Amino acid sequence: MNAWTSHGGALLIAALASTLAGTLALGGCKDDLFTKAAMVTGGDPTRGREEIRAHGCGACHTIPGVPGAHAVVGPPLDHMASRAYVAGTLPNNPDNMREWIMHPQKVKPRNAMPDVGLTDGSARDITAFLYTLQ
Numbered sequence: 060m061n062a063w064t065s066h067g068g069a070l071l072i073a074a075l076a077s078t079l080a081g082t083l084a085l086g087g088c089k090d091d092l093f094t095k096a097a098m099v100t101g102g103d104p105t106r107g108r109e110e111i112r113a114h115g116c117g118a119c120h121t122i123p124g125v126p127g128a129h130a131v132v133g134p135p136l137d138h139m140a141s142r143a144y145v146a147g148t149l150p151n152n153p154d155n156m157r158e159w160i161m162h163p164q165k166v167k168p169r170n171a172m173p174d175v176g177l178t179d180g181s182a183r184d185i186t187a188f189l190y191t192l193q
Contacts, residue, residue, distance in 0.1 A: 096140070096190035100153040100183060107188030110181045119172075123192055133172060139189040146170070156189065157182045 093104045108125055111117065117128025121135040142151050146167050149155040161182040163172035177185070 092191045092193065093187075096187045100157075100187040100190055102180075102183035102185070102187030104184070104187040104191050107184035107186065110177075110185050111188060114175050114177065114181075114185075116185075124188075136189060137192055139192045141193055146172075153183075153186055153190070156186045160185050 096102075096104045111122060111125050111128070116122060116136075117125055117130060119130050119132035120128060121130060121137070122128035123137050139151075139156075145151050145156045145159045146163070148167065149159060157179070159166050161177050161179065162174060163170060164174050
């Protein structure tokens with residue numbers, strides 16, 4: 060083994076270590092997003108993703124992180140945590156988002172989003188998941 064080979068091996072190990080550290084950091088970012096969303100909304104983002112699937116939200120919306128949610132009837136729900144408004148009229152905060160999710164027809168009569176009979180807990184969990192979508 061010459062000096063180049065051993066030096067190249069060290070570079071390869073350093074590159075792999077850097078890649079692993081980056082991967083772990085990204086995983087930590089997701090955990091941080093979920094923790095922050097839970098704290099802000101009082102809901103559980105993991106349960107929220109399951110509630111989204113169970114109530115068929117992906118039949119109308121494209122929702123990142125939700126398998127099969129690639130529809131175009133309603134708006135895509137990417138970047139929901141960063142949007143200024145919910146439903147085009149309500150300032151984006153957890154209470155307004157939860158109210159919209161639970162009672163879309165009450166908030167904005169005759170819009171296309173149906174009231175699917177969500178409980179407060181389910182709406183809170185869905186809100187928490189949507190708040191992970193930066």
